[in-house]
Structure formats: structure tokens, C-alpha cells
Amino acid sequence: MTKSLVASDIQKHFGGVRALRGVSITLAEGRVIGLIGPNGSGKSTLLNVIAGVERPTSGEVVLDGQRIDRLPPHRIVSLGIAKTHQIPRPFPGMSLQENVAVAAMYGSQRFELDEARETASRVLGLVGLGQMAETYAGRLTVQDRKRLELARALATGARILLLDEVFAGLSSDELRQSIELFAKLQKKIGFGALVVEHVMRAVLTLSDHVVVIEEGKKIAEGAPDRVVRDPAVIEAYLGVEAARAPA
Numbered sequence: 001m002t003k004s005l006v007a008s009d010i011q012k013h014f015g016g017v018r019a020l021r022g023v024s025i026t027l028a029e030g031r032v033i034g035l036i037g038p039n040g041s042g043k044s045t046l047l048n049v050i051a052g053v054e055r056p057t058s059g060e061v062v063l064d065g066q067r068i069d070r071l072p073p074h075r076i077v078s079l080g081i082a083k084t085h086q087i088p089r090p091f092p093g094m095s096l097q098e099n100v101a102v103a104a105m106y107g108s109q110r111f112e113l114d115e116a117r118e119t120a121s122r123v124l125g126l127v128g129l130g131q132m133a134e135t136y137a138g139r140l141t142v143q144d145r146k147r148l149e150l151a152r153a154l155a156t157g158a159r160i161l162l163l164d165e166v167f168a169g170l171s172s173d174e175l176r177q178s179i180e181l182f183a184k185l186q187k188k189i190g191f192g193a194l195v196v197e198h199v200m201r202a203v204l205t206l207s208d209h210v211v212v213i214e215e216g217k218k219i220a221e222g223a224p225d226r227v228v229r230d231p232a233v234i235e236a237y238l239g240v241e242a243a244r245a246p247a
């Protein structure tokens with residue numbers, strides 16, 4: 001069987017708010033899908049449903065043929081899916097190494113303390129934070145917090161990463177470095193990823209395939225360069241006038 005993550009016809013209602021109105025997405029092993037859409041379109045909600053943080057109102061999520069949408073978040077992590085938070089929430093009074101070691105202990109390999117520490121050191125090195133292993137997480141810059149989020153997700157041993165705006169709020173140089181880092185890690189480790197992002201440069205560079213949602217529904221998908229020229233996508237982002245304007 002081909003390894004894949006398939007979310008089918010996902011609906012998620014919060015009271016009267018229909019955050020997701022029947023979204024389907026398929027992520028094949030080792031592929032990177034960019035998920036874009038205006039503010040409030042349901043991107044984070046879709047990641048939360050896949051990660052088990054939110055239960056879908058209807059629809060199903062299947063990993064390698066196994067239904068996972070009724071499982072609690074820690075079981076989903078143990079099956080190899082890890083999500084970063086849109087707003088990083090490290091333990092500020094703990095060192096970077098401790099922060100990452102905790103993720104390794106609760107990840108898919110369930111490491112004991114010593115192995116978790118070793119994994120933490122290795123993964124911090126991979127994301128370029130090796131020199132800062134003893135620094136308190138509360139002292140990090142925005143860019144380094146995002147790197148720490150990535151390190152925590154990787155330390156769980158995940159083969160599918162759900163990344164919620166890990167490229168937001170960075171300077172142009174930091175963005176370039178972060179894109180290079182992601183591309184290098186993805187090539188080296190071969191994880192699949194669902195990347196939610198407003199920063200188009202990141203989406204277009206990193207994704208094999210882009211899915212666009214608006215008001216909880218998929219409005220377009222395809223190759224990155226094609227999707228950004230789609231009039232429906234331009235309209236969703238920039239308004240009707242921009243979509244009508246000549247290229």
C-alpha cells in the first residue's frame with residue numbers, strides 16, 4: 001500500500017461558525033503540500049483536525065489505510081504526525097535541549113531520557129541551534145522560536161509535519177535562510193509536510209502542490225506556479241478588480 005495521509009470531506013463547525021465545509025486533501029509520502037487561503041479560511045482548523053486537536057464534525061482522516069480522526073493527539077503523534085503551533089509555545093524556563101528532549105520522549109519512538117537528550121542535541125544541530133542548546137527558550141528571537149518549533153516536531157520522529165506559519169514574521173534574510181533550511185532537511189530526512197503559509201515566496205519554493213481554501217472550501221489546487229495565476233485565487237486574495245486586471 002502506498003503510504004499517505006488522506007483527509008476526506010472534512011467539515012468542522014464551531015457552534016454557528018462553519019470553519020471547514022467539506023475539504024479533502026491527500027498527502028503522499030515525502031511530498032510537500034502548501035495550504036494557502038485568506039485569514040480565517042480554516043487552514044489552522046484543518047491542521048488541528050488532522051493532528052487530533054479538534055474532532056471533525058464529519059468526514060474522515062486516514063493514515064496508511066488506518067482511520068485516525070477519533071484518536072487523541074498523543075496517539076497521532078505516536079503514529080508519526082507532528083504539528084507546529086501558529087504561535088510557538090516553548091517552555092520558556094527550560095533550555096532548548098530540554099524543550100526538544102521532551103518532544104522526543106513523547107514522540108513516535110518514546111525515548112528514555114538519555115536517548116531523548118541525544119536526539120535533542122542532534123536535531124538542534126540539524127536546525128542550526130546546536131550552539132544554543134543550553135539557552136533558555138524564553139530568550140529566543142522570533143526566527144529561533146520558529147526553528148525550535150521545527151526541532152520539536154522533528155524530534156518526535158514524525159514522517160509527516162504539519163507546519164502552521166513557520167515562515168511568518170521573518171526578515172527577508174531570515175526567510176531565505178529558513179527556506180533553505182527546510183529544503184535541506186526535507187531532502188535529507190524525506191518527511192512529507194502540509195505547510196500552511198501566507199508568505200508566498202516560501203509556498204512557491206517549497207511545495208510540490210498547492211491547495212487553496214476560502215471560507216472553509218477548496219477553491220483551487222495544482223502546481224504552485226499555475227495556482228497563483230488562477231483568477232479565483234487572485235480574487236480570493238486581492239479582490240475582484242485585481243483578478244480582472246491584465247497580467
Ligand SMILES: Nc1ncnc2c1ncn2[C@@H]1O[C@H](COP(=O)(O)OP(=O)(O)OP(=O)(O)O)[C@@H](O)[C@H]1O
Nearest residue numbers: 014017019037038039040041042043044045046086
Ligand atoms: N476553537 C474555535 N472556536 C470557535 N471558532 C473557531 C475556533 N477555531 C477557529 N475558529 C473559527 O474558524 C474559522 C477558521 O479559523 P482558522 O484559525 O482555521 O483560520 P486560518 O485560515 O488559520 O486563519 P489565519 O490565516 O488567520 O491563521 C474562523 O472563523 C475562526 O474564528
Ligand SMILES: [Mg+2]
Nearest residue numbers: 043044045086
Ligand atoms: Mg491559522
